[in-house]
Ligand SMILES: Nc1ncnc2c1ncn2[C@@H]1O[C@H](COP(=O)(O)OP(=O)(O)OP(=O)(O)O)[C@@H](O)[C@H]1O
């Protein structure tokens with residue numbers, strides 16, 4: 001191999017960091033998307049005025065830098081004596097951050113379904129729930145998917161900030177190795193490659209689904 | 218029987234229906250003609266409860282449409298409606314479009330729903346398009362699919378709102394023929410239309426709407442042959 005002091009153990013260490021990045025991202029995107037769907041439906045049904053308190057709450061998560069949210073979140077949980085480990089705190093903050101963006105994506109997706117199409121569903125005797133589930137959900141998903149993929153990739157990269165709470169995710173693991181081995185370029189190259197390898201399938205999933213759905217529209 | 222008694226409907230300050238009285242018997246075909254904005258579409262959406270009314274009463278087989286206790290989803294299973302814009306569900310094939318409501322609303326099995334859907338699609342001449350997506354079909358075909366989709370719920374009444382007016386002239390005939398066929402089979406129908414020849418041909422009665430009022434109603438020969446009201450005469454003069 002190259003002339004490097006990097007050992008297999010170090011690579012394993014990077015791999016563990018990548019696993020942490022994946023875990024934080026997966027939990028936060030899953031929880032954030034579920035919340036985003038709930039909030040997005042509320043936002044759409046309640047209209048701009050009634051959903052103002054909710055939007056105000058979510059706007060906090062969209063406007064305050066994530067790093068500050070993480071540090072404040074951690075301080076809050078310790079003041080409230082919740083005793084959360086850093087992983088939990090990180091996931092809670094990142095989930096809300098994801099939910100704040102996801103809410104608008106979901107609302108936009110629902111709004112893109114023509115009223116006339118929904119009327120046709122209701123006039124066949126479908127309930128609001130059936131209309132949502134069988135007509136609005138599939139159509140809104142197609143419209144929202146590209147933005148959701150973008151959000152997921154963004155959250156994965158932003159998740160590096162949880163290193164500030166002491167979690168050793170991919171970036172932090174790389175930093176530790178750089179400090180020890182003094183080979184910044186080589187190690188960051190590997191780190192970047194791992195981020196790419198994680199992102200690639202997610203980005204391709206979008207293209208794949210769009211191609212699968214293309215005969216419909 | 219559809220009974221409309223002194224129905225009033227306003228959108229904000231605009232009074233769109235100013236006391237409509239109309240009874241439609243089982244098996245009857247009533248067409249509604251009239252100028253743009255006279256309230257024809259609004260009346261249809263009030264009949265199946267998509268829009269509330271402000272005063273009066275609409276009853277379908279004795280069930281009051283706008284009573285709080287009425288289950289509109291149940292009621293709509295008996296009253297099909299087809300709109301001017303063909304509203305296919307674009308993510309479903311033609312067959313799935315027609316099967317969806319029978320399966321989810323009526324709770325039929327997949328096989329039973331498919332049997333009904335194929336039957337109705339054959340009825341409107343689309344048996345060769347079962348697995349096609351709606352965007353691959355012409356407007357006329359999509360509109361016939363919408364008719365089959367409504368018929369698959371076995372409604373007792375059908376409301377048609379200018380189902381041909383968004384179509385290329387070449388495609389109007391096939392859809393009108395489908396409506397004629399339904400009329401001949403004894404379906405109770407209210408059709409809003411701009412196709413005067415069609416109205417004359419299939420209707421038991423023709424109603425002329427003018428500025429939210431049903432100005433005149435009668436047999437096609439009376440309305441088209443010897444209209445009594447000057448508004449009717451003027452309207453018919455303008456569309457000929
Ligand atoms: N949802 C709505 N909100 C506000 N105004 C409406 C709404 N729907 C219809 N209107 C108004 O009510 C009036 C009657 O509309 P309607 O669609 O019933 O007319 P129509 O007789 O069907 O006309 P057309 O032949 O153009 O379809 C119009 O002035 C229209 O602008």
Ligand SMILES: [Mg+2]
Pocket residue numbers: 257258259378379
């Ligand atoms: Mg109309």
